[in-house]
Amino acid sequence: MSEATGLKSWLTTTDHKRIGLLYFWTAFAFLLIGGLEALVIRAQLARPDSQLVSADTYNQLFTMHGTTMVFLALMPIGAAFFNYIVPLQIGARDVAFPRLNAFSYWVFLLGGLFMNASWFLPGHPAPDGGWFGYANLTARQFSPGPNIDFWLLGLQILGIASLAAGFNFIVTILNLRAPGMKMMRLPVFSWMTLVTSFLIITAFPVITVALVYLMFDRVFGTHFYLPAAGGSPLLWQHLFWLFGHPEVYILILPAMGVISEVLPTFSRKPLFGYTVVVYSGVLIGFMGWGVWSHHMFAVGLGPIADSVFALTTMLIAIPTGVKIFNWLATLWGGQLRLTTAMCFALGFIALFTVGGLSGISHASPPADLQQTDTYYVVAHIHYVLFGGTIMGLFAGMYYWWPKMTGRLLSEPLGLVHFWLTFIGMNLTFFPMHFIGLLGMPRRIYTYSADLGLSQMNMLSTVGAFLIGVSMLVFVYNMWRTRRHGAVAGPNPWGGATLEWATPSPPPAHNFDVIPTVTSRLPLWDTKTPSPTPAPGPVHVPAGSWWPLVAAVGLPVMALAPLTHSVWFAFVGAGILLYGIYRWAYEPFEV
Amino acid sequence: MLAACGGPYPQSTLAPRSDFGVAIDRLFTGIFWWALVVFVVVEGLLLFSVLRFRRREGAPAPKQHHGHTALEIAWTLAPALILVFIAVPTVRTIFSTDKGLPGALRVEVVGHQWWWEYRYPDLGIVTANELHLPVDRPVAVDITSADVIHSWWTPALGGKRDATPNHHTYLAFRPDSIGMYMGQCVEFCGASHANMRLRTFVESDSAFQAWVAAQRGTPAPPATGSVEEAGRQAFQRYGCIGCHTVAGFSSGIIGPNLTHIGGRTTIAAGMMMNTEDHLRRWIENPPAMKPGAMMPSMHVSATDLPALIAYLQSLK
Numbered sequence: 001m002s003e004a005t006g007l008k009s010w011l012t013t014t015d016h017k018r019i020g021l022l023y024f025w026t027a028f029a030f031l032l033i034g035g036l037e038a039l040v041i042r043a044q045l046a047r048p049d050s051q052l053v054s055a056d057t058y059n060q061l062f063t064m065h066g067t068t069m070v071f072l073a074l075m076p077i078g079a080a081f082f083n084y085i086v087p088l089q090i091g092a093r094d095v096a097f098p099r100l101n102a103f104s105y106w107v108f109l110l111g112g113l114f115m116n117a118s119w120f121l122p123g124h125p126a127p128d129g130g131w132f133g134y135a136n137l138t139a140r141q142f143s144p145g146p147n148i149d150f151w152l153l154g155l156q157i158l159g160i161a162s163l164a165a166g167f168n169f170i171v172t173i174l175n176l177r178a179p180g181m182k183m184m185r186l187p188v189f190s191w192m193t194l195v196t197s198f199l200i201i202t203a204f205p206v207i208t209v210a211l212v213y214l215m216f217d218r219v220f221g222t223h224f225y226l227p228a229a230g231g232s233p234l235l236w237q238h239l240f241w242l243f244g245h246p247e248v249y250i251l252i253l254p255a256m257g258v259i260s261e262v263l264p265t266f267s268r269k270p271l272f273g274y275t276v277v278v279y280s281g282v283l284i285g286f287m288g289w290g291v292w293s294h295h296m297f298a299v300g301l302g303p304i305a306d307s308v309f310a311l312t313t314m315l316i317a318i319p320t321g322v323k324i325f326n327w328l329a330t331l332w333g334g335q336l337r338l339t340t341a342m343c344f345a346l347g348f349i350a351l352f353t354v355g356g357l358s359g360i361s362h363a364s365p366p367a368d369l370q371q372t373d374t375y376y377v378v379a380h381i382h383y384v385l386f387g388g389t390i391m392g393l394f395a396g397m398y399y400w401w402p403k404m405t406g407r408l409l410s411e412p413l414g415l416v417h418f419w420l421t422f423i424g425m426n427l428t429f430f431p432m433h434f435i436g437l438l439g440m441p442r443r444i445y446t447y448s449a450d451l452g453l454s455q456m457n458m459l460s461t462v463g464a465f466l467i468g469v470s471m472l473v474f475v476y477n478m479w480r481t482r483r484h485g486a487v488a489g490p491n492p493w494g495g496a497t498l499e500w501a502t503p504s505p506p507p508a509h510n511f512d513v514i515p516t517v518t519s520r521l522p523l524w525d526t527k528t529p530s531p532t533p534a535p536g537p538v539h540v541p542a543g544s545w546w547p548l549v550a551a552v553g554l555p556v557m558a559l560a561p562l563t564h565s566v567w568f569a570f571v572g573a574g575i576l577l578y579g580i581y582r583w584a585y586e587p588f589e590v
Numbered sequence: 591m592l593a594a595c596g597g598p599y600p601q602s603t604l605a606p607r608s609d610f611g612v613a614i615d616r617l618f619t620g621i622f623w624w625a626l627v628v629f630v631v632v633e634g635l636l637l638f639s640v641l642r643f644r645r646r647e648g649a650p651a652p653k654q655h656h657g658h659t660a661l662e663i664a665w666t667l668a669p670a671l672i673l674v675f676i677a678v679p680t681v682r683t684i685f686s687t688d689k690g691l692p693g694a695l696r697v698e699v700v701g702h703q704w705w706w707e708y709r710y711p712d713l714g715i716v717t718a719n720e721l722h723l724p725v726d727r728p729v730a731v732d733i734t735s736a737d738v739i740h741s742w743w744t745p746a747l748g749g750k751r752d753a754t755p756n757h758h759t760y761l762a763f764r765p766d767s768i769g770m771y772m773g774q775c776v777e778f779c780g781a782s783h784a785n786m787r788l789r790t791f792v793e794s795d796s797a798f799q800a801w802v803a804a805q806r807g808t809p810a811p812p813a814t815g816s817v818e819e820a821g822r823q824a825f826q827r828y829g830c831i832g833c834h835t836v837a838g839f840s841s842g843i844i845g846p847n848l849t850h851i852g853g854r855t856t857i858a859a860g861m862m863m864n865t866e867d868h869l870r871r872w873i874e875n876p877p878a879m880k881p882g883a884m885m886p887s888m889h890v891s892a893t894d895l896p897a898l899i900a901y902l903q904s905l906k
Contacts, residue, residue, distance in 0.1 A: 054881065055781050055782060055784065055881035055882065056781055056881065056882075059778075059780075059781065059783075129778075130778050134739055134777070134778065136738055136739070136755065137738040137739065137778070137779060137780055142703075142737065142738055142780060227754075227755040227756035228755075230756075232756070233738075233739055233754060233755065234754065234757070267643070267652070268645070268651060268652055269652050269653075269654060269655065270654055270655070270656055272655060272656070272657055272658075273656075273657040273658070273661075273662055274656065274657065275657070276657065276662050298741055298749070298750050298751055298752050298776075298777075299752050299754065299759070300733075300751055300752065300754075300757070300759030300760065302688075303684045303685050303688045306684050307680075307681045307684050307685075310677070310680055310681070310684070311677055311681075314673045314676065314677055315673075317669060317673065318666060318669050318670055318673070321628075321665065321669040322662070322665060322666055322669075324632060325661075325665040326662075328632070328635045328636060328639065329655070329658075329661065331636075331639040331640070331643060332639055332643065332655075333643060333652055333653060333655065334639075334643050334652050335643065335644075335645035335646070335649060335651070335652050336639070336640060336643050336644050336645055337645050338640070338644070346636065346640060349632070349636055350633060350636055353628075353629065353632045353633065354629070357625040357628060357629055358625075360621060360624075360625060360673075360676065361618060361621045361622070361625065363676075363680075364617060364618075364621060364676060364680040364683075365680065365684055366613065366614045366617050366680065366683040366684060366687055366749060367614055367617050367618040367621060367680075368749075369614065369748070369749020369750055369751075370603040370614055370618070370745060370748075370749050370750075371603075372750070372776075373741060373750070373776040373777060373778075374603075374776065437602070437603050437604055438599040438601065438602045438603070438604070439599060439600070439601020439602050439603060439745045439772075440601070441743075441774060441775070441776040441784075442776075443778040443783060443784075444774075444783060444784030445783075445784050446784045446785075447784065448787075450600060450772070451599065451600065451601055451772075452598040452599045452600070453599070
């Protein structure tokens with residue numbers, strides 16, 4: 001079967017692999033944008049009393065850096081792997097709802113563009129209230145411009161994309177597994193996708209409600225968060241962190257899933273304690289709901305609440321520690337191949353451990369009263385989300401790139417990328433532990449030379465630019481494989497899971513014959529019978545325009561509260577409903 | 591080891607100068623050592639594995655271990671045990687630092703965009719940005735905000751607490767050393783969050799009493815015909831009185847109380863030293879010095895400006 005390659009084929013695609021690639025390239029572009037924002041931030045902080053950017057611009061930069069990295073880069077790179085890899089790992093032809101999957105992607109793209117469009121309007125009113133958007137600074141009285149509206153409406157749009165994807169992957173993983181793939185034979189990456197998807201569908205409604213209240217306060221004059229009228233700005237904090245802490249696990253669990261695939265492959269050993277690793281991930285997913293107030297120890301919730309949330313937070317360290325020990329035991333006695341993917345996975349363990357340990361120090365409320373809102377916490381979250389999530393996602397990129405493109409990334413360039421990232425990351429973020437403990441608050445556009453922290457800040461900035469250089473190496477490496485990468489073949493690493501049982505890149509229908517699974521590591525298990533020859537061509541459904549059309553309705557609707565003209569709401573809703581209607585009645589054969 | 595960094599870092603959390611600060615420091619030091627032990631064990635095992643278990647050409651496939659129940663139990667219990675050693679002192683410190691001490695000096699802190707209002711309800715004093723406290727006497731701080739959420743922090747004296755509108759939060763501590771301690775707002779509160787700084791002066795009892803006596807006094811009106819008197823007229827004419835209180839003369843409450851501004855070491859919430867040059871630049875165009883500052887440029891004429899500055903400097 002010949003595959004269409006034109007623009008139309010991409011705009012109408014419902015193939016999980018193409019959607020995965022769309023997610024990947026879009027999210028990677030946002031990763032570069034968020035990284036550039038970070039570099040301007042670090043350039044401003046390289047010296048005390050710097051005048052490089054204004055206070056207002058700086059506040060926009062740190063707001064958009066955080067928002068972009070969380071919602072537009074790390075989550076969707078995870079989603080790119082969910083899309084591309086999970087159906088292959090479970091031996092399915094596609095996700096359960098391919099058109100809903102396309103809808104998720106288009107909504108994500110449009111939400112990201114909507115929020116970032118604010119940079120290009122007159123006066124560049126980009127969001128400036130922090131990625132955490134604390135009330136009541138976000139009230140119309142203190143933030144009169146459209147900046148906060150762009151932020152809250154953009155997040156609402158993105159939330160719809162995440163929710164649709166979450167439901168899709170839950171149904172996919174529960175219902176479309178190949179014959180014989182019991183839940184406890186599911187690869188750990190697919191398991192973590194499942195846990196993450198449950199977290200998404202339960203956590204995003206909370207932020208949705210919080211954002212609806214905020215929109216009502218700003219547009220219709222309600223008082224949910226306005227103290228002058230008896231509302232409570234603390235309500236926002238509880239809702240935001242009730243979402244926000246599960247969100248942390250939404251960001252880290254996929255990366256934990258990736259390295260649980262990479263470490264066994266390159267150790268030539270099965271994952272040690274598979275069952276324990278899976279249940280630890282599930283347990284972390286549950287416990288992540290009971291710790292939100294540890295973001296609020298300085299709020300003054302009283303000694304009882306502080307003690308309870310300190311203890312629940314410390315408890316969550318146990319399943320996390322158990323995972324780390326199981327990964328170490330996977331390495332133990334193996335035959336380690338230090339490929340780039342493996343180096344990033346090892347880097348995950350080394351750096352995530354540092355982030356976990358600094359996390360213990362602010363799980364203790366009195367200690368946290370000195371640490372919260374300082375650079376110590378900036379160091380902590382970057383050891384978790386860069387040292388953990390990004391290192392894990394890089395491991396995934398090197399590991400699955402040959403599956404997704406058919407060609408291998410250059411290993412020598414990959415190792416240069418790894419070492420520059422590893423050194424640059426530590427140079428950037430390790431000094432921040434000291435910068436914070438020595439008294440520098442976060443989210444400040446300038447600081448006095450009197451603090452004595454100028455040299456350490458300069459060091460951190462040098463590290464950040466080293467990370468920038470490492471990204472250039474990586475981009476070149478990806479570019480290079482268009483022509484020069486070695487052809488991968490179906491299983492270049494000797495992996496054990498089903499995505500390696502099909503050509504690279506896989507055909508549109510994934511598998512000629514859906515494999516029957518008899519063990520946790522089907523490709524290492526010689527007892528697995530070889531699949532019978534194909535019974536003839538497999539029909540793959542044609543694409544659809546309607547997910548894209550429906551998705552366009554959402555940002556149009558969002559223009560209504562932004563511009564205070566209700567007609568946008570009607571027009572947008574009309575587009576959305578028309579798209580859904582045509583989608584619902586679309587014949588299967590086009 | 592860590593405390594040695596205190597000297598050149600005026601906002602260090604590692605050089606505590608109060609009972610509260612010392613309690614936190616002790617707790618953090620304990621956690622630090624436990625964390626270091628875990629760090630060495632994990633990174634050591636990782637490094638050892640990478641060095642020891644590299645693939646060798648022609649070696650047979652490694653033994654396929656799937657798990658080990660006793661090991662799983664062991665490395666579940668070991669971190670749990672360490673956490674007990676962290677959790678017990680944590681909860682103990684939470685409760686021991688929560689209680690105010692009897693006979694405490696009461697101070698009320700009100701956060702504003704972007705400055706601090708300080709009130710001593712028992713002493714009848716209202717001032718801004720520079721707090722004076724007697725050494726070795728317990729202090730009870732009541733913290734709130736007039737607009738958005740701020741957070742009040744003087745690292746040497748202990749932890750921070752958020753200043754939330756319509757809420758009151760509390761800190762209790764006893765400063766143990768005379769000195770000037772720097773701090774600043776640590777909750778993002780808008781354009782000039784970075785410029786919402788503060789200074790706390792811990793003084794001997796006699797110095798504190800002298801400061802209290804000076805603050806409770808009303809500045810004498812300037813002599814007729816003096817440059818300060820011309821400055822006071824300018825203070826009225828340019829509308830400064832609408833926002834600023836000078837006891838016995840004006841009663842504005844939007845901006846900081848200026849009754850004793852001449853006696854403060856800094857202006858604009860700890861941003862600049864209180865010098866003639868800084869005062870001039872500040873009055874000429876406050877938002878140029880402090881982004882978002884509510885005080886607009888008052889277009890004070892070149893002849894009135896020196897008089898106004900002289901008047902402000904005379905308010906000791």
